[in-house]
Amino acid sequence: MTALRERRLLRRLQRHDENAFQEFVRLYQHQVFNLVLRMLGNRAEAEDVAQDVFVTVFKSIESFRGESKISTWLYRIAMNQCQNRIKYLSRRPTVRSDVLVESSTAPQAAGPEAQLRGRQLEGLVQEAIAELDEEHRMLIVLRDIEELAYQEICSITGLPEGTVKSRLHRARLALREHVKKRGG
Amino acid sequence: MSTLDHTQASELFSAYWDEELSSEQTAVLEEHLGSCLSCRQEYQEFEQMLGAAATLPQELAPPNFVAGAVKRVHRRSRGRFFRVRRLGERIPYELFSLLMLGLILAVYLMLQLNQPGRLNLP
Numbered sequence: 001m002t003a004l005r006e007r008r009l010l011r012r013l014q015r016h017d018e019n020a021f022q023e024f025v026r027l028y029q030h031q032v033f034n035l036v037l038r039m040l041g042n043r044a045e046a047e048d049v050a051q052d053v054f055v056t057v058f059k060s061i062e063s064f065r066g067e068s069k070i071s072t073w074l075y076r077i078a079m080n081q082c083q084n085r086i087k088y089l090s091r092r093p094t095v096r097s098d099v100l101v102e103s104s105t106a107p108q109a110a111g112p113e114a115q116l117r118g119r120q121l122e123g124l125v126q127e128a129i130a131e132l133d134e135e136h137r138m139l140i141v142l143r144d145i146e147e148l149a150y151q152e153i154c155s156i157t158g159l160p161e162g163t164v165k166s167r168l169h170r171a172r173l174a175l176r177e178h179v180k181k182r183g184g
Numbered sequence: 185m186s187t188l189d190h191t192q193a194s195e196l197f198s199a200y201w202d203e204e205l206s207s208e209q210t211a212v213l214e215e216h217l218g219s220c221l222s223c224r225q226e227y228q229e230f231e232q233m234l235g236a237a238a239t240l241p242q243e244l245a246p247p248n249f250v251a252g253a254v255k256r257v258h259r260r261s262r263g264r265f266f267r268v269r270r271l272g273e274r275i276p277y278e279l280f281s282l283l284m285l286g287l288i289l290a291v292y293l294m295l296q297l298n299q300p301g302r303l304n305l306p
Contacts, residue, residue, distance in 0.1 A: 029250060030242060033246075034243045047252075052256075055253070125236045144234055144237040145237055169198035172201075172230070
């Protein structure tokens with residue numbers, strides 16, 4: 001989205017325009033849902049939390065000063081909501097992870113064996129991500145799945161760049177260990 | 185940093201993957217990876233794993249997601265959150281109801297006028 005379009009949409013959101021809200025949700029629904037699903041690992045929980053993210057956006061839209069990109073602000077809200085839900089769920093019986101790697105959007109140029117291996121590895125990585133601790137998972141999701149820039153990750157997490165980089169490195173090593181344990 | 189041991193090499197994997205190493209560090213690590221089979225295998229695994237993470241398919245929100253979010257905002261704010269839309273942006277129900285009331289009144293008066301015995305108008 002261009003900066004001008006983002007500013008216009010923001011102005012309309014701050015006027016509590018319902019059409020602008022629908023446009024905003026339509027624009028970001030898949031990004032937010034994907035992010036939340038990767039963090040929580042369960043579709044029903046992810047849908048509930050992702051919808052709550054948009055409700056929070058609307059409740060606090062007046063406080064958004066445009067110092068960061070609207071998507072960065074949205075991701076920050078999403079991550080906070082995920083952390084709250086993870087805490088809440090940790091006090092309840094286990095919620096089953098149901099994120100399946102059904103079909104890959106990866107190029108199909110490789111042979112069938114390589115494709116199968118790629119898909120198996122994707123499955124292993126997804127399962128291993130779910131086993132990481134909350135902070136490691138958050139950094140892997142933001143950097144290695146959503147492919148955000150370090151500066152944006154710093155804005156979302158509130159951590160300095162050096163800390164993000166060193167913790168991400170630890171997170172990647174932990175992920176590799178989990179993948180190895182699962183036979184990858 | 186002229187030569188590396190296994191631990192030092194593995195500490196550089198993340199920055200190497202992110203292309204954040206200086207050209208000197210890159211050259212030293214690549215030299216080490218070229219001569220150390222175990223580090224090379226480790227880096228290949230690291231690379232494959234992060235490559236797989238980057239190609240995980242994007243999961244799409246369910247089809248009714250937007251409607252659900254709008255409904256949730258209405259419910260949480262008891263309908264007060266969204267501003268009242270001005271005429272022209274919505275169906276003007278209040279105008280319709282006034283017109284309907286006027287129409288009903290007009291029909292009633294016409295019916296009364298057609299029966300002069302029942303209504304004594306000046």
